[in-house]
Amino acid sequence: MMAEASRQVEDKLRRSGLRPTRQRVALATLLFAKGDRHLTVEELHEEALDADFPVSLATVYNTLHQFTEAGMIRVLAVEGSRTYFDTNVSDHHHFFVEGKNEVLDIPVNNISIGNLPEPPEGMEIAHVDVVIRLREKRS
Structure with a gap:
């Protein structure tokens, strides 16, 4: 089973233009x-680390950014110092639960975006990220 999962990940990496190194395969x-x-x-x-795959924090950071550049994942900046990596690269939006640092997908049909500004000359809108911040109800 693990060999099959590993093979699928290697194929995904190759399709994204990345060489399936041991570290990339393990992290993916x-x-x-x-x-x-x-x-x-x-x-x-x-x-x-819990999976007994010793890797540095810098390697994880660099690998996630390589996956982002290859279009395998996307970056979601929710809080100034906290960046999340999203494995769902389709167009969708997010709830962020304050105090729990939890990010949840919003079903794609629940938000419509309109009246976007014209992008500057030579530019196009890549995607629009909406993050709705949630907190526990106050009494």
Whole structure:
């Protein structure tokens, strides 16, 4: 089973134009094994260490940015110092639960975006990110 998952990850890396190195395969396997999710560099680093895959935080950071450049994941800046990496690269928006540092997908049909400004000459809109911040109800 693990060999099959590893083979699928290697194919995904190759299709994205990345060489399937041992570190990329291991990190991509962890990243994509649980379906669509939102992770920080630190969270993936911790998962790698828990899986007995010793890797530096810098390597995880660099690998996630390589995956982003290759279009495998996307960056979601929710808070100034906290960046999440989203395995769902389709157009969608997010809830951010304050105090829990939790990011949740908003179903794509629940928001419509209109009246976007014209981009500057020679530019096009790549995508629009909407983040709705949530908190526990106050009494």
